[in-house]
Amino acid sequence: MENIDTKLREVAKRLLLEKKVDVIIGYEKGTLPMTATPCFVSTEAEADKLVFNDLCTQNLAKFVHDLITNHKNSQKRVKPEDRKKKIIGVVARGCTTRSLIIHLQERQYGRDEVYIIGVPCEGYVDRKNLAKSLQQAEILDGTIEGGQLKIKTAAGDKTVAFKDVIAPNCVVCRFNNPIISDIMIGSPAPAMNPDNEYxxxxxxxxxxxxxxxxxxxxxxxxxxxxxxxxxxxxxxxxxxxxxxxxxxxxxxxxxxxxxxxxxxxxxxxxxxxxxxxxxxxxxxxxxxxxxxxxxxxxxxxxxxxxxxxxxxxxxxxxxxxxxxxxxxxxxxxxx
Amino acid sequence: MQNPYIPYPVEVTKIITEVDTKDIKTFRLKFVNPEDEEKFKYIPGQFGELSIYGKGESPIGIASSPTQRGYIEFTVQKAGVVTSALHEMEEGTLMGVRGPMGNSWPIKFLEGKNIVIVGGGFAFTTLRSLINYMIHENNRKRFGKITVIYGARNPGLLIYKDELIEWQKRDDLNINVTVDKGDATWKGREGFVPTVCKEVAPSAENAVTVICGPPIMIRFTLPVFFDLGFKKENIITSLEMRMKCGIGKCGRCNVGSKYVCKDGPVFSLAELDKLTKEY
Amino acid sequence: MEKRLIKKDALVGIAKKMAEELTVWAPVKKEDNVLFTPLTKDAEPFFAYLNSKNAPKQVFFPHTETLMKYTRTPKGMVFSAEENKAGKTVLFGVRPCDAHSFVLLDMLFDQEKYKDQYYITKRNNTTVITLACAEPPYATCFCTSVDGEPVSADGADIVLTDIGSEYLAEFITPKGEKLAKYFGETKADAVAETKKKEIAEKAKKAIKSKIPAHEVKPILDNNFEHPFWATIHGKCLACGTCTYMCPTCHCFDISDEAKASDGVRIRSWDSCMFPLFTKETSGHNPRISQKERWRQRVMHKFKYYVDNFNAIACVGCGRCVMSCPVNIDIRKIIEDISKL
Amino acid sequence: MAENLAKESWEPKIVAIVCNWCTYAGADLAGISRIQYPPNVRIIRVPCTGRINPFYIVKALQGGADGVLVSGCHPGECHYITGNLVARRKFATLKRFLNYIGLEGDRTMFTWVSASEGDRFAQVIRGVTAKVKALGPAKKMLKKIG
Structure with missing residues (x-):
């Protein structure tokens, strides 16, 4: 997968600077080796921690809904004319945009309350699959390059092919590129193989x-x-x-x-x-x-x-x- | 040793509807096994877990005084699953009660002092227990002057009406009952509790205030007592929290390192100041 | 103190032999997870494990436990106390951190005033056999920061230590000595003991992950309202994984279940991470958002427990670190608090 | 022997969740017309099949029902115009799903009975009772207490 981190950070900084969004939900590097975790970025300086790679697992649409609901609840006791709108930026792959569409269809919030930063996706690493292929040895460090995961484990170094540890839902994904977005980062990812999804x-x-x-x-x-x-x-x-x-x-x-x-x-x-x-x-x-x-x-x-x-x-x-x-x-x- | 999770079986012997809205009732409970009454030895200010099998438990302050032998009483407002089920009960039904739990009104500390009791609405229950305890013939001389200020939103919402009348007849009790707004038949005082406290103006000399009521009432009443010269050590109140076990194990009712069920519910303002404000 | 040596491959046999007469909980491989489960004929104990997925606290404090039963009569329900029956049980092969957790749980459930009979009965009837960590299982282990050690007898009746060629079995308590008959006749010599000490020292040094657990107490004492608390919870899903996996978390709920004429009162695990945990009937909730709930979780482990029992309610097993779906790392939180 | 006897004397308990306007009236008509049908059903009346939360069905199975029958107005005849048409989609997916997890398909039945079909109502009950009887007591999701 092409490295889009630099571009993602640039876009995030610009959006925050231009006040197009109040906060961006994205991913950052986790505290455990070979993990990525959701993060919230509301200042330009923080934008430098944003990443998007094969380790980003969670669907961030969940946090979009949470943030907007919390914000709306906090505005309940504010006079209508003083109410503030909060725009949530979200780093969204295909499945995240699908969830956002569901929220929008179910009228959870307006399209103007969310700013979708679309990213192409080639699937993510399934941690449980990975652990299995490493015989449950603890991961101490690792890198992903050219479809190969080079991993240092407690039981020695191992190389695992990304295609062997990709999450099963990603393998058959039909919508790995964002369906809706306000800005797209990177070029569209090649289609996955949904033929045998069932x-x-x-x-x-x-x-x-x-x-x-x-x-x-x-x-x-x-x-x-x-x-x-x-x-x-x-x-x-x-x-x-x-x-x-x-x-x-x-x-x-x-x-x-x-x-x-x-x-x-x-x-x-x-x-x-x-x-x-x-x-x-x-x-x-x-x-x-x-x-x-x-x-x-x-x-x-x-x-x-x-x-x-x-x-x-x-x-x-x-x-x-x-x-x-x-x-x-x-x-x-x-x- | 008694298993603290197992209730004593009790029978509902009397149900009194306290208010016009009919959502506050007093339940008189008799122990099915007379020896349990000895084990359930309580002090005013403590609470019990009322137990309705199939519904659950609910922590409720004990409204009767230990000087009233043969039964215990709880005044309960209909609110959740257990209390609603309780309100549908008839006299003669069997249920359970666990306790007594918590600390209590600090009786030893109150002895020899003048007592000011301030209660609002339905929170008057454990204060009633305290009043009945103090005015009992064996106990009365252990306490100084007793002043009671009790308020409710309207006359229909006053609880223990008969007792209030009885108390007013006594000359060793200063009873001030007030309602926020009276009706055609109301001959008594009108006005909010803080205002009435200001009018009654009990002396802070060798006096302790025991206050229990809705948070809004407490918030506006406290400044009155500070103005009268009451110290924080001499203002005592009772906290409420969601509880399950009642014995400091299930982990939800803590305020800082103190468990309301075990170390509380009664705290002085001075003690509360030392706790975190998470209640 | 009785000390014996046992062959390395004898361990499974010993556990199985015990299981013929007693209830033996041991780590068992179930699909991808290693779980503490009672041994049955077809379950093979798996001692080459790092640590179990679930904390063995469930032996004493099960997820769901019946407190009492009741039946309907014409006059209403009458109850019958659930008999507190716990047969002789062996907890075989717990890690020292988990054994340490039992000591911490004892402080809560076995207090002078209120004794939790359900817990205590099971605890008294259970012999704990610790399998010491000759090598720390995970890089996330931080037991040495919270008064634990990878080779420790804390909370154990018998300690087994891998000293290379054999296991050294030390019978710490009389309860443990009663099971000595299962461990063969080879007495341990001084050499074995020296070896064990060396291994213990080495293992202790091998724990690289450290947190300033003791240092944060005075900071927590004074910073209940610190803005820091608003910075941890953002990504928290409010699931209960951390608390359900934790060997020291002990909060529970009590509820009734009834059907037709019979019912039970049960207690089941609850979690301070759940919004309903402290929600009162009136609708008021003293811990209104995940921020307050996280503060409670950290405070309970590193301040309130210290205030009440003079012990940190964390054993450094790292389960919450590894299981958290969104990687909220208690090590980092404590580290950050120490810098406030 | 005793076991056999018990098996023979076993009668299924069937929860029938029916809509107020068609099937409940149909059941009434069956009663008024004195049409006989097995006494195994416990009828629960709801305003419309569209009001039925699929949870009711699963909960009934957990609570000891051997079978659940849902019946409403024929498509196109709903008192609320489209209630049963929306419900139909729910039932189609629910039935498939319950079958997929391993609960016998014949334990959850869906049908339409109009207010004038007293006969059909009795027939449905006979049919459902026979099918559930053939399956035997439901044990799979049955909650035991104590």
Whole structure:
């Protein structure tokens, strides 16, 4: 991937200087080797820490929503004429712009409240995949050059090909270049290979119902209900999640396995027409629950049934918010 | 040793609707096992965790005084899951109570002093416990002059109405009941608590103020007492926080290193000044 | 103190042998994670691990625990206290940092006035076997900064140290000595002991990550309102990963679950990172944003615990550093605070 | 032996979430017309199928229902014009999803019954009861307490 850091910093500085944005959400180098982490830049000096590379994992749209909501809440007690508008700049790859489109379609904020700094993306490194290929040896240092990760681990030096540790959602990404943007940095990235995006799902569907249930229970048993998946998801922005409602209480807060199943089942189902396959929930899960198997299924159904891909264009409204009289109803029970 | 998470079984023997809006009720509870009453030995200012099985627990200040034997009372406002369920209960129902918890009004410290009690609205409950404790015939002579200033938004929202009348008949108690705004039948005082405090103007000489009420009332009342010459050590109040365990373990009700459930809820202003302002 | 030598490949066998008679929790490889789990016939203990993903605190303080049960009667619900049954348990192969965490948790759950029977019963019935870190497992380990050591007997009943050719088993407490029969008959000599001391010294020096944990206490005492607190939480997702992974975090929630005529009161882990943690029924929340919650987390570990128990509530295992999805690094936070 | 007996005497519990305007009236008509149908359903009336949160269905399964039936007005006949058309999309995806995670498809059924179809209502209930009976008691997501 071409190094666009210099250009990104230049643009960020200019935008801040011209007061086109109040804050820019981007990525910076993490404190652990070979990581990048979200950061907020509101002064020119800070802009020098911005980076964008294959280690940037999190979908930043989540923070856009958070910042705008917090700002709006803080303005509630201010007289209408004194209210200030805050414009959030965001470094956005393809999936981030899809999430932003979902927010805009769901009227979470106006298009003028967000300034999209588009960046091309060739996929990111899946930390869990990487750890696996290093046999869980701790990473001490490393570099990425020419599609190769040269890594110093506690168990010696290793070289891993980027294509071997790329996140599975990136491999089949259809939208690795921003769909909407106010400014583009770098030249568009080559297309990924989405042809077989549902091959795993198709295989899983062929399994017997008992096998499918066994897999679901096995995966959900790993869950410790830390809520990281929900918190990292840009589409999960309900002010009060159903998990936290107490009157009535929908889901028990304990470790009961059916409660976890119901929680995950409903959170996943809530993603119908809203999951952009950014992989954030999967990357943040401390226990490595296979959520993608289910999220991709939801995506597949949306394409099959409604011909819709979440956030793929501003015009294509979320599939569950509309209907067609021609919708298939082969699932209807007729005695 | 008693497991502190297990409630004592109690029976609701009497329910009194305190206010016109019907969302504040007093529940009289009798211990199912008489020996539990001995174990539940409390001092005014402490609280208990009311436990409704299937709903949960709610920390509520004890409204009765230890001098009232045979039962304990809690005055509860309907608000959340547990208190709503409590309000739907009938006399004769079984429930649980855990406690007593927290420190208490500093009885030893109050002894031999003149006491000024300032209460606002529904927060009067543990103050009522304290008043009943102090005016009990065995205890009365341990305390000096007792002045009570109690206010509510309107006459319908005054709690313990019968008791207020009884207290007014006594000559060893100075009772000042006020409402923010009276109605056609209201013959008593009108005005906000801080104003009434200024009018009553209790002397700061050898006196302690015990104050409990909504934050806004406390904020405006404190300057009055400072003007009257009360020192921060002699102004005592009670804090509220979200609680679960009530015994300083579950980790949510701390203000600085102090747990409101275990080290509180009663603090003097001087003590509060030393704590962080996170409540 | 009894000391013995055991062959290196004997460890798995010992754990399995114990598991025939006792409940044995040991690190087990599950897919990509190493987790502390009770050993069953088909679970192989995995001692070549760095550290477990989950903290072994769950043996004493499980994610979800029944406090009592109740049933409906015509007059309302009546309860029956959940029996506090904990069989003889062995916690096999915890790292010294995690064993240290038990000492810290004891201070909270086993206080003079309020004793937490659920925790204490399990703790009393469990023998802790520590597998000392002859080599520090991670570059993020910082136990030496928070009163720990890679080779330490703190919180352990038995300490196993890899001295190269063999393991040196030291039986620290009478509880540990009771299990001596599983460890063979080879008595340890003075050579083994010297070797252990050398290894301990070397391991201690090998811990490179350091934080000024003790130095920040006076700074925290006076800087509750410092603007610094507004700078950490921006990217925090408000998930509970750090607290759920932490061996010393112990906050919990109590809730009731009922169905038809039966119900239970359970306690389950809670986290100061969750917005609802301190939200009162009235809607008032004393910790209104992630800023206050982060301050609470740092303060609780490095100030409040010190005030109350004279100990830092952090064992330097680095789990929160490695698990945080957005790389909020407690080491950096403490470092920054020390410079305020 | 005892086990067999227990199995034979087992009757499924089915939660039927129906809309106020069509299926509930249809059920009423079945009652008034004295059409017999199995007593296994517990009917929950909602204003419209569009009001049904998919959570109700999953929650019913967790709470001990052996099957869930959702029924509303025929497409095009919704009292609120399009409520059931929007709901149809939810149900289509939900049914596929629940089946995908491994819950039997026949435990969650969706159908349309109009106010005039008392007959059809009884038939639906017979059909659903038979299907759920064939599957046996639901155990997969059933929450046990204590």
């Amino acid at each position: 091959s795993k799902i198709n295989e899983f569907e062929k399994k017997s119902i008992e096998e499918r249930w066994a897999y679901f229970t096995k995966e959900m048993e790993k869950c410790i209900r830390c809520n990281a998946c929900r918190q990292a998801c840009p589409s999960c922005y309900c002010p009060t999640c159903f998990v936290e409602q107490s009157q009535p209480q929908w889901v028990g807060i304990g470790e009961d396995k059916t409660d976890t199943q119901v929680f995950q089942c409903m959170r996943l189902y809530h993603m119908v027409g809203r999951c952009v396959d950014c992989g954030s929930c999967i990357s943040v899960c401390p226990m490595g629950v296979d959520l993608r198997n289910y999220l991709k299924k939801i995506d597949k159904d949306c394409v099959e049934l409604f011909g819709s891909r979440a956030g793929s264009s501003m015009e294509d409204m979320p599939p569950l918010g509309k209907y067609s009289e021609q919708d298939k109803e082969d699932f209807i029970f007729n005695p």
